Amino acid sequence: MKIIRHTDPTWQQTAAALNRRAEASDAVQEVVSGVIKQVRARGDAALIELTEKFDRAKLTPETLAVSQDELAAAWNTADAELQEALIASHRNVFTFAQKSLRQNWSSTNEQGAEVGEVYHPFERVGCYVPGGSAPLVSTSIMTVTLAAAAGVPEIVVCTPCGPDGSVNPGLLAALKLAGATEVYKVGGAQAIAAMAYGTETIRPVAKIFGPGNSFVVEAKRQAFGVVSIDLLPGPSEVLILADKSGNPAYIAADILAQAEHGKDSQAGFITDDADLLNAVVAEVNRQCATLSRQAQLGPVLEKGVFLLLAPSLEEGARLVNVYAPEHLTLITERESDILPMIRTAGAIFLGNDSPVAVGDFLAGPSHTLPTGGAGKSFPGLTVDMFQRRTSMIRLNKESVTKSEPIVRAFAKVEGLDAHGESVAIRARG
Structure with missing residues (x-):
């Protein structure tokens, strides 16, 4: 963990470094460009080769798709505890989405012309659900459910399979409940290319949604214009801003929950209280030893976790806006003063008793949020992104x-x- 105090000589440089722009490296851009060219030129054959190369799975055109019978079987064989959890999450997300739908309206302008807007769901959308070190079952709920709530008739999902060519049954159960109409065992940049340009098996979509690694995000960036893109959500991150009222055990638990995503995940903590900072460091070390995903936790704690002691909570709020976190936890006795200062967070969790994990799995708003500083420009995923707007004039x-x-x-x-x-x-x- 990197600890910086405002009295340190490197404070200004550290604060300036929080101003991020999510840009892919030249190497990632080149790899993704090559993948897209292969899929455009060779369709299913390229998907099959790339799946074997990156996921070590041998597929055929006939086994690229997950059948509706497989989806139904995954749901029917899921244990009761998982079914109940998925139903609870789906209910909250669907209800939240329905309240957010844009509605048709009409009015009359100053010259007497009738003007208004009409909203229709996209006919066919694609949702990317990451696999990687953990099957993101929750992402199935947090993307596909919104498409279904908007009334999208064709909801295509791409998700990577394991070396045996199978997809986690819990993830398939979630996709069944959420309303996926087509599911394909394709991950990475090649999945984005397939949904954007189409192959013999996967017909192209009008808009692509969902988070992913740096290659997936770059593929979405390169496909923009060919299809519509929701936002560019990459590796997950959390930033916690707290005064002395913060509970160090809770704060440490949120840092570790973020760190266990592994790879390029980030977790930050900003406070104006030195005693709280020291207590959080001690709690992170104590709690980390009890957790299972040590292979993921270690590298993130070493390189992706930072703790800042700011001169004031107001300065901390300024740094939050500079950093533009995907998730922000705000814990302060002065919430009415500090909260209005926050402008760039993807989602804000208020108070000691609001863990980010509830937002990840259950609360209602989609957990698909802008990362890498993109919160300065993009909102999180909302149901109206699945609607097309048309203006009407008479x-x-x-x-x-x-x-x-x-x-x-x-x-x-x-x-x-x-x-x-x-x-x-x-x-x-």
Whole structure:
């Protein structure tokens, strides 16, 4: 763990380094570009070769898809405890999503024209569900459920399989409950390419959703424009801002919960209380020894965890906005003062008794959130991202006549006389 205090000579450099931009390395960009070219050129054959290369699984065009019978069997054979947990999570996420749907509306502008908006679900979307060191069953709920709540008729899911060609049955059970209509055993950048460009087996989608590693995120970036993209959520992260009221055991537990994701995950802690900082360090060390995923925890604790002692909580809030965390936990006796200062967090968890893990699995908002500083530009995943907006405009003789002199002025200054005449001819007629 890296510990920096505002009295240290490196404080300014550390604070400046929190201003991140999530950019893929040249090597990652090159690999992803090559993968996309292969999938575009060779379709299923490329998917099969790349799956064997990266996931050590030997598939055929016939075994790329998970059948609806397999999905149903996964749900029917899931133990009761898992079924109950999935149902509870799905209910919360679906209810939250329904409340967030955009609604059609219409009004009349100053010239009397009827204007409004109409929202339709996308016809076909793709959701990426990571596998890796842990099957992200919860991501199935946090993406597919939103698509179903929006009324999307075709919901395609790509997720990596194991070396034996199988997908975790708990993940399949979640996909069945959430409403996936097609599931394919394809992961990585090749999955994004398949959903964007299509293959013999996987038809292209209109928009791609979901988190992933650096290769998946870069593939989404390179596919943007060919398809619509939700956001660019990469390796997970948490930042905790707390004053002396923070519970060091709870804070340490949240840091370790984040660190067990492994790889490029990050966890940060900012406080204005030196005693709390020291107590959190001691708790992290104590609790870490009791946990199972030591192979994932060790590297993240060494390189991906930082603790900052700030001169004030206000300065801490400023650093939060600079860092733009995926998850922010805010613990302070001055919540009404500090909370309004936070502008860039993907999701905010308030108080000692609000663990991020409840947001990951159950609370209601999707856990698919901007990472790597992207919170400065992107919100988290919401159900309205699965809706297409269309504007509607209707004029009659009176409103077109009132509009004509205004359009004429614009047409004159822009040198577009045909634009002006297309309105004038109706006003005269």
